[in-house]
Amino acid sequence: MRESDSDQSMASVVSRNIAALLERRQAEERTKRTQERVADAITTFTGSMPFVYIHLALFGGWILVNSGWLSIFPRFDPTFVMLAMFASVEAIFLSTFVLISQNRMQASADRRAELNLHIDLLAEHEVTRIITLLTAIGEKLGVDESRNPELEELTKDVQPEKVLDTMDQVEQENKEE
Incomplete structure (x- = not known):
């Protein structure tokens, strides 16, 4: 080829x-459900520069009017209490929409990670079987490398639960130090 x-x-x-x-x-x-589409659209818009520009103009205008710098409009919130309330309520809703989108993205990332793990375990199993087969062929042909002690270890299947247990144990030991 x-x-x-x-x-x-x-x-x-x-x-x-x-x-x-x-x-x-x-x-x-x-x-996607309608509520997920709405949450994504809101999150996408609120994470954009037009959203920043709109808020800069609205909040800036609000501050200019209510601080008396733009005297062509009457002051309607001289203590800025309403501005703080609007900003707080907006922040509550925006953070909720962001969390909804992040939760969905995390679920998707978890699915991809599980798929990756599954593929990795299948590949590990296939490689182990190939090593076993090549070792047998090497022994039959009298190849010295087939007697390599590392090959014996490589022919053992990886048991993911034992790997996770070992990782947890090492992590726990590191925390105790």
Whole structure:
């Protein structure tokens, strides 16, 4: 196989995977509930510069009018209590919308992490089986490397629960130090 043939087959695999991921993302977007769409739209807008400009103009105008610097308008909130109330209520709602969007994004990230773990475990299992097969072939052919002590350890399947237990134990030991 020529290098260009290899590049094309790799490109087709990559293209297929990209298309599958994009289709999945679009399907998830289509199945979003109305309240999720609203929360996302609000979060997207509030995280934009037009939102900042609008607030700069509104709050700036409010302050200028109520501090007496723009005398063409009557002062309607000289103590700025209403401004503080509006800003506080807005902050409550905006933080709620941001949290809704973040919770959904975290759930999506958790699903991707679980998929990654599953794929990693499958790949680990496949590599272990390949090493076992290659070791057997090496022994049959009399290849000295097949007697490498590291190979014996590599032929053992990884048990994720034991890895997690060990990680927890090491983390706990580090906290105690």
